[in-house]
Amino acid sequence: MPWLAELALHLFRALHLLVLAVSPTWLSPEPMPPRALALAGALSAAALAAALGLSAWFAARLETRLARNGAALLWLAIATALAATLYFRGPRAPLAQGVFVVAAPLWAALATLAAAAAEHWLGSSFKHRRMGAAIALIGLGAVQVLGASSLLGSPERMWWAALRRDGAHLRAVDELTRPLLEKRKLDDLEGIAGRCLKMHPASAASAAPATCACLALRAEARLHARNAGAALRDAEAARERCPEQRGARAVLAEALAVAGRPERAAAEARAALEEGGDPSRLRYALALAHERSGRLAEARAEAERAIEAGAGRKAQLLAGALAILAGDLDGATARLAPLAQQDPxxxxxxxxxxxxxxxxxxxxxxxxxxxxxxxxxxxxxxxxxxxxxxxxxxxxxxxxxxxxxxxxxxxxxxxxxxxxxxxxxxxxxxxxxxxxxxxxxxxxxxxxxxxxxxxxx
CATH class of the missing domain: 1.25.40.10 (Tetratricopeptide repeat domain)
Known part of the structure; x- marks a missing residue:
């Protein structure tokens, strides 16, 4: 990603984290990258600059130590958000895990600024005006942040909350299914897909694109359960509703091969590869289509290409099976033995x-x-x-x-x-x-x- 795009995304996520620190349930715990990234980055930069500028103006306008301290704390909160955004990304997402880090300086800043405002504008007739304003803001912050502690304390709950807000959140789907895939609890995948579909039911008036990720997940679950017909129906529905979603196309290509339609599966995989789809998944689907067509040499070559592109167990298993069919028992053992060590x-x-x-x-x-x-x-x-x-x-x-x-x-x-x-x-x-x-x-x-x-x- 170009550095300007990286900067725009970073500013967008920092502002998102600041809003989450104010109210953890207002926004998604892990935002999806905006489609108009440049515009979102510009607006985020403007909002952050406005917050910094207004706090500086406020401190200059009141000319009190309390106002200056409040402005300094707000600047610290924004700097903390920018740093936390760098940390809580990639494998350390979701972003909402940074709420507790940012909430402390942010609510301290808001409480201090509120106390300074109360001191300046409420007048001497209000006793304990500074303390009252500060306590009110700190109490509000405690209610907001601590009230969401059950959500913020569980990455799994945060990923579910992100998926509830956006059914097309592929990262949330991946994170929720990865533990099951790693533990080979494949029978539980359909349960996650069903819960996802209940969150985002398709309506008669809309194609409901938000359900595409859920449908693609259920198709994969049904493939694991050897229910090829049902898997193909879900994969075709996801492909029809979201033709631009490359992950759904890979699932469709695999489902077509398993359901006994290898020629169409190969065509779907090749088309998705030309459009820049994930080569590890698509080359595996292409290898599977060749294997179902009886073109075993081509299937074995594609399976090896899939492994080179980063494909995991399924491609290695297929490569081992094809080696057995080719009579290369040593080659098959070399492919399968590491899988047996990973999961006996x-x-x-x-x-x-x-x-x-x-x-x-x-x-x-x-x-x-x-x-x-x-x-x-x-x-x-x-x-x-x-x-x-x-x-x-x-x-x-x-x-x-x-x-x-x-x-x-x-x-x-x-x-x-x-x-x-x-x-x-x-x-x-x-x-x-x-x-x-x-x-x-x-x-x-x-x-x-x-x-x-x-x-x-």
Whole structure:
């Protein structure tokens, strides 16, 4: 950002912080950069200069020590706001955390100036006029700041307050979801998205752009929950309402790929890349689209580009899965092992590492890996399916049948269940005419190892 723009944003945020110090609930705890940044910076500079000038004029007009002290305290408060704004930004945001730092000199300045004004204009008939004015202002400040202490003491509450004021506050969405992503509590993401949408419901009379960030978040949550159809509906709604929001386009490209529309997903990702979108997310979506199209070499190249651009776990997981499909087991291990160290309970990583062991003929490593993946995520159908086949090939028939029954009970709609029952000789009382559960038309196929897990499908 050019230095003039940086200065304008800094002045805008400093003025915002001063207003928050007067009343912490008037404005957002973390302001979004204004669209007309130059104008906002100029107006903020004018407001700060006016405050400094008026306080100096006031001190010169009254010619009292109290007035001079009040003016000096106001200058100190503005200087403190400018310094605090430099500190409470980036990873140390939200800005409202600086309220307690600025409120002390600011309310002291206002109380001192009020006392000086009372002394000059109320006359001698008002006893204790200076003290009364000062106490009134200090009391008002205490009510304003301490009354909001529950908000100001919790960054999470401040981010929620920022999101409540502006549903398009992408930084607030990121901050609220990051702890869940870091702890792999992906099932809780949809709860945050639902709360966000309740704050900013779409109306019939308006496209409600404020809901775009919430819709994009719910689309991501539903992708994690493997609900591709619902994710695609949310992503398309967000894209339609806010075509300029690049983050929503990245979610749409990924949702299209997962929902089985790889050509449109690739086109959406390429268009967003040309417009300057986030290459880490868009190249991952493009890699996913290529993988779904069967263009595995191109998918692997795009996944590597996404990682080089700063993509995280999902791109590394996809790169590892594609390496397995290419027969590069050493390369896959190199990609997946760091993910396992970061999160030893990552079910998809555990599954892929078990699949590598399976392909290498390491029975114990594969079995333990599949079991660990199932413990981390009982919904991992591929792990249960492969475990049944692994134990059957090893001649451990009873365990194989146990896993086959578990697979069919847990995933009755999976078309692999019938063939798995026949392969392992699993008797099923509730099975279909041929001893297998009903399957969708044309869905039966011989048992085979599923593809390496590359994320939501």
């Amino acid at each position: 309970s990552d079910a998809e990583v555990l599954y892929n590492l078990a699949l590598i062991a399976d392909k290498r003929g390491d029975y114990n490593g594969a079995r333990q890996g599949y079991l660990a993946a199932l413990k981390a995520d009982p919904r991992n159908a591929d792990a249960r399916y492969n475990l049944a086949l692994l134990t059957f090939r090893a001649g451990i028939v009873e365990e194989s049948r146990h896993h086959a029954r578990k697979f069919i009970e847990a995933f009755p709609e999976d078309p692999r269940g019938g063939q798995l029952a026949r392969t392992t000789g699993t008797p099923l009382g509730a099975a279909g005419d041929d001893g297998s559960p009903p399957a969708r038309p044309g869905a039966r196929r011989p048992p085979q190892e599923p593809a390496a897990s590359s994320g939501p499908r």
